[in-house]
Amino acid sequence: MSSDLPIRKIIHVDMDAFYASVEQMDNPELMGKPIAVGGGGKRGVVSAASYEARKFGVKSAMAGTLASKLCPELIFVRANFERYTEISKQIRHIFFDYTDLVEPLSLDEAYLDVTENKKGNPSATLIATEIRERIFNEVGLTASAGISINKFIAKIASDYNKPNGQKTVNPEEVLGFLEQLDIRKFYGVGKVTAEKMYQKGIFTGLELKQKSLDYLEEHFGKSGKYYYYIVRGIHTSEVKPHRTRKSLAAERTFSENLSSEIFMLEKLEHIAEEVSRRLTKSKVAGKTITLKIKYSDFTLNTRSKTLPYYISDKSVILETTKDLLYQEKLNNSVRLLGISLSNLNTEKKEAESKNDPSKSEEKQNVSAQLRFEF
Template identity: 80%
Template sequence: MQNNLPTRKIIHVDMDAFYASVAQMDNPELKGKAIAVGGAGARGVISAASYEARMFGVRSAMSGRLAIKLCPELIFVKTNFERYKEISKQIRNIFLDYTDLVEPLSLDEAYLDVTVNKIGMPSATLLAQTIRTRIYNEVGLTASAGISINKFIAKIASDYNKPNGQKTVNPEDVLQFLEELDIKKFYGVGKVTAEKMYQRGIFTGKDLKLKSLDYLNEHFGKSGYFYYQVVRGIHNSEVKPNRIRKSLAAERTFSENLSSEIFMLEKLEQIAEEVSKRLNKNKVAGKTITLKIKYSDFTLQTRSKTIPYFVSEKAIILETAKDLLYQDTLSNSVRLLGISLSNLNTDSKNTKTEEKKVINVQLKFEF
């Protein structure tokens, strides 16, 4: 490792098939069975699948229709976000017993900076094991964890020994770990980017590392610098306990495709009302309103407009969304509409900029 890098002890905790596991825990008759959360009905989309269902190829974001073809015995259960939030809070309270530096990514995963922790445990590996054991004993669910020197590597590592496992990438092993890693496993490299890299002979971290910064910038734009840094183990993003919300949205998938704009306006009003409620509940407002349109052939289109002032009122959101809907002709019938507000008044660029300092922790590390 390069000695001038900020070195931290980061744990990424990821609950195993969270929504599905909660359903199985609350209803013992579902344990050991292939279940999917959401997704019921001809137009349903699956939010989560149990590991028993995953053995048949069932995955989140898959249509319920396809899932039932893959697994005829699949059991569908309804989402229960209030229950998920309740359990997520219990898990977060366990995290806080060990460190205040907890950055939730969602209800079922979070980063923990345990470089200096509340119980003085020198080993991040043992601490991750302790946390996972407590979650199982006190909540009744299993979790997996990744442990390393930064958030990027910890997140990759947490996926290695799922479910109910963990992996530590020690400081001295980071560079080799990244060089041997399949490029599609790099966090932030999606299917499209992976295919683009494959076409350019980039299959592993080692291949990526051989490319110059100029080459990566030329072919991958703004992401080029990010790829150049992380493959060298450089990722200085700190664990931020109070993550700033960047956007807020609501959307609806329709039971039948809509081809009439009159029916779409009715749905947009409902969506705008939901967005407004969420904005007011979170005491935020935004300047950029984006209309999301998913067509019957699953192609996706977004249309955005930025206004000169912050808004959270339903009427303004709805009128702007209407303008965006009429901005251009629709290319097909519509299966989903969504509205999001970004450029919020919580964004750092909209508030007083504070100087950030990178602290290089010089400690003898025991992972």
């Protein structure tokens, strides 16, 4: 690896089966039993599954009916996001005892940059261990962690010894670690891309590394460059405490399929109202409106329109969504509708900040010569 590259001490903390674990913690009678958060009813979808349920093949985004077939003793629990958010804030407070460079990815995972930390501890491994112990003692839940020189490798490592474990990939171990890794384990390589790589004889990081940049760009487009660098341990993205919101959305799954646009208008009005409320609460506006349609056979269709001005008003959102709804005929009955607003004015502000040197968030790179105690 080039000595010019920034080397940081990054921890990726990932809670173990977070939603399900919170439910088991709050309801001791559920401990040790296979449970699924959400998924109840004939049209329900599993939001999360306990490890006891995962042994039967139950996983998130699975239809509740299929989950029940895989695990007849499965217990469905209604999601309580208010409670999950409360617990997530408790965990985040622990993170901030060590560093202000905390980038939450969701309620149950976050990146921490502890290159320079509030404890003055040179060992990122020991910090991760201490954080996990505190989460268990103060919150009552287990967490896993990955520790390495950048966000990409830390995230992969956090999944290595789950649940309730951690893995450190030291600077000198990075290349060997990535070379032996199954391509499916690479963060950013989805199921479709993995199948395409398999067809081209790319099964491991080593085989990916043997492909030239030109080859990867030819066969994988813009993502080819990303794959070329990550397999060489090069990922310079910093931990960003304040992630800029890129979109805002709301959606609804219906108890009965909707077969006509006329039946969808009232539903869309409620969804548009919710999107407008969230935009107002977040003090943002956007230009691009996208209508999401999921049919009864689970195929997905999206239709978008970009306006010449920023909007957050419900009436404009709704009228534009109606135009998108009637843009083309429905392929089937509809089980879900969603509206999202992207191309937000937060992106405009971020671009202006990047172009103003006085507002730049760039930090001086840490030299690779810095001695690390991982």
